[in-house]
Amino acid sequence: MDRKIRVLVAKPGLDGHDRGAKVVARALRDAGMEVIYTGLHQTAEMIVEASIQEDVDVVGLSLLSGAHMTLFIDVAKLLKKKGMSDVLIVGGGIIPEEDIPKLKKAGIDGVFGPGTPCDEIIDFIKNNVKR
Amino acid sequence: MKDLAENVLKGDPRSIARLITLSENNDNISIKAMKKIHPHTGKAHVIGITGVMGSGKSTLICELTQLFRKQGKSVGIIAIDPTSPFSGGALLGDRIRMQRLAMDDEVFIRSMGTRGMLGGLTSAVYDVVEILDASGKDVVIVETVGVGQAEVDIIKIADTTLVVVVPGLGDSIQTLKAGVMEIADIYVVNKADRKGVNQTVAEVESLVDISCSEKDRKTPVISTIAKDSKGIDNLLDLIEDHQKYLHKTDLFEKQRLLRYEAELVEIIRKKLMNFIFDEKQFKDKVEDLINKISKKQIDPHSAADEILKKIIK
Numbered sequence: 001m002d003r004k005i006r007v008l009v010a011k012p013g014l015d016g017h018d019r020g021a022k023v024v025a026r027a028l029r030d031a032g033m034e035v036i037y038t039g040l041h042q043t044a045e046m047i048v049e050a051s052i053q054e055d056v057d058v059v060g061l062s063l064l065s066g067a068h069m070t071l072f073i074d075v076a077k078l079l080k081k082k083g084m085s086d087v088l089i090v091g092g093g094i095i096p097e098e099d100i101p102k103l104k105k106a107g108i109d110g111v112f113g114p115g116t117p118c119d120e121i122i123d124f125i126k127n128n129v130k131r
Numbered sequence: 132m133k134d135l136a137e138n139v140l141k142g143d144p145r146s147i148a149r150l151i152t153l154s155e156n157n158d159n160i161s162i163k164a165m166k167k168i169h170p171h172t173g174k175a176h177v178i179g180i181t182g183v184m185g186s187g188k189s190t191l192i193c194e195l196t197q198l199f200r201k202q203g204k205s206v207g208i209i210a211i212d213p214t215s216p217f218s219g220g221a222l223l224g225d226r227i228r229m230q231r232l233a234m235d236d237e238v239f240i241r242s243m244g245t246r247g248m249l250g251g252l253t254s255a256v257y258d259v260v261e262i263l264d265a266s267g268k269d270v271v272i273v274e275t276v277g278v279g280q281a282e283v284d285i286i287k288i289a290d291t292t293l294v295v296v297v298p299g300l301g302d303s304i305q306t307l308k309a310g311v312m313e314i315a316d317i318y319v320v321n322k323a324d325r326k327g328v329n330q331t332v333a334e335v336e337s338l339v340d341i342s343c344s345e346k347d348r349k350t351p352v353i354s355t356i357a358k359d360s361k362g363i364d365n366l367l368d369l370i371e372d373h374q375k376y377l378h379k380t381d382l383f384e385k386q387r388l389l390r391y392e393a394e395l396v397e398i399i400r401k402k403l404m405n406f407i408f409d410e411k412q413f414k415d416k417v418e419d420l421i422n423k424i425s426k427k428q429i430d431p432h433s434a435a436d437e438i439l440k441k442i443i444k
Contacts, residue, residue, distance in 0.1 A: 002246070003156050004219070029220035036242050039227040046233040050226060053239055055148035083145065 179289025184277025
């Protein structure tokens, strides 16, 4: 068995700031993971369809527009609805502190704000993948 | 997991995706499922697309797929990108160019890393073609990694091979003449809105004129601008012409035999390597021999013979 952790990195919604997502994607690649980078302007439906076809262990969402309470939660709900409850969901971007507990309750397993060392994200993924 | 093969045959996307993962990971469950699947394969037309990095392969696939969909055909896409030789990780980015296919249930896209293979493909690609074929896809498109000169494995798996070149590579067209530039069933000069396109088309055409004198089919050269959807319908015609040509001659059968030979060799290679390098008893022996080679106590050829003798006896 040569198992590799597969991660989908996507930017839901309308903001075009993808540097953070690219930095994280690169760091995960260098940590030995297979990163499927889907780019900007993704709808929740597109993200979930891609997650199914790519059979990923992790979905990573990056958002800086402030719409995380809607879009992150939409992705989590739709993944669950499609039977993908064994997927780890992590999010990052400009997320106010007070939103984090609500996001976690809604099924976002990890939330990482600006300045998070990449190793922290890598460790979180390695320790928490569900299958 | 018991009905995995059956669900794949029914076309269930989650089962297709899971079986591909198991196959990539060399999981024993996949071998059981693949045995059930093989009798249901052979129907899909397999199109290989290769070319240098940045030549527009993914964009061309997105455009072609939309035309296949208009004909009512379902499409499976395998997009291969390189695996890092250092970390074993990969950044798979071909999906970005295929956004317009994202919400079509009749299109299945899978990104794969090369995981150590060097010929432009990945070891599990034979299984993945069979999985998509058996799941009912009419067309399976395989996109290789961006290639240089010698990554020609795509011809072993594809019924129709497209080689994509772009204007402005100048002399590299010359140097590409052996290897990649020999394998095309159709040459595509993409990014035809760029300067120098006429020269590139002329160079490729002259290459065809020289090399195809003995064949009854002249390899066509077509220019396209994939990002503006230009020339794609003509390309589709050429692909269909080639498919008819394969069936009219005995080439289709020959092509399939070549694929199964390559697949067989790959499975044997994988099994043998796992046996030598993973089995406990051999692992120690192999490490010992490597040390001896380093200390000049044995040469590599004799060491290889010693290992093979142990297996064959």
